[in-house]
Every structure is written in C-alpha cells, then in structure tokens.
Amino acid sequence: MENKKKSNIFNKLFLILIIMFLCLYSISVMGYKDKRQETKTLYTEEMIRKFESDVEKGKEIDINDYFTYEEVDYSNKSSELGEKISKSVDYVSSKSLEFMSNLFTYLFD
Numbered sequence: 001m002e003n004k005k006k007s008n009i010f011n012k013l014f015l016i017l018i019i020m021f022l023c024l025y026s027i028s029v030m031g032y033k034d035k036r037q038e039t040k041t042l043y044t045e046e047m048i049r050k051f052e053s054d055v056e057k058g059k060e061i062d063i064n065d066y067f068t069y070e071e072v073d074y075s076n077k078s079s080e081l082g083e084k085i086s087k088s089v090d091y092v093s094s095k096s097l098e099f100m101s102n103l104f105t106y107l108f109d
C-alpha cells in the first residue's frame with residue numbers, strides 16, 4: 001500500500017513539473033517574440049522618420065546611423081528561476097525519452 005502512495009505522489013509531482021514546464025515555456029516564447037516584434041516595429045518607424053528628416057535637411061547619410069539597436073534585458077530573479085526550472089524539466093524529459101527509446105530498441109531488436 002505504501003508503494004502505491006509513493007508512486008502516486010511521484011506521478012503527481014511529475015505531472016505538476018510537466019505542467020509548470022509547459023506553462024513557463026509557452027509564456028517565455030510568446031512574450032519574447034511579441035516584445036521583440038513590437039520593439040522592431042517602433043524602432044523602424046523612428047528610424048524612418050529620422051532618415052526622412054535627414055534627407056529633407058540635405059545631411060550626409062550614413063547607413064550605420066540608422067541601425068544602432070540597443071537591447072534591454074528585462075529578466076529578473078523569478079524569470080531566471082522559471083527558465084532554469086524549464087530547462088531542467090526539458091533536460092530530464094528528453095533524457096528519459098532517450099533512455100526509453102534506447103530501452104525499447106534493445107528489448108525489441
């Protein structure tokens with residue numbers, strides 16, 4: 001009976017970790033792509049305005065003046081912890097799948 005309780009706790013814990021991984025992974029992927037696209041759009045619009053005003057003023061135009069992009073890091077402790085947990089769960093799940101694949105290959109070959 002105790003083995004069943006231990007395995008039940010393990011199954012619940014494993015399920016919770018998988019759900020946490022999926023949530024954190026999807027949040028990090030979706031948020032990152034959205035923010036990056038928004039930043040590119042705003043930056044492009046600003047640089048177009050600057051380019052147009054420089055052309056109107058007759059200034060000498062250098063392409064490097066319009067492509068200076070500064071990337072700001074918005075990470076904090078909780079996001080770093082989430083990423084570490086996400087990467088750990090990803091590593092464990094991929095290694096366990098690899099192990100199971102090798103085991104089945106060994107058993108059925």
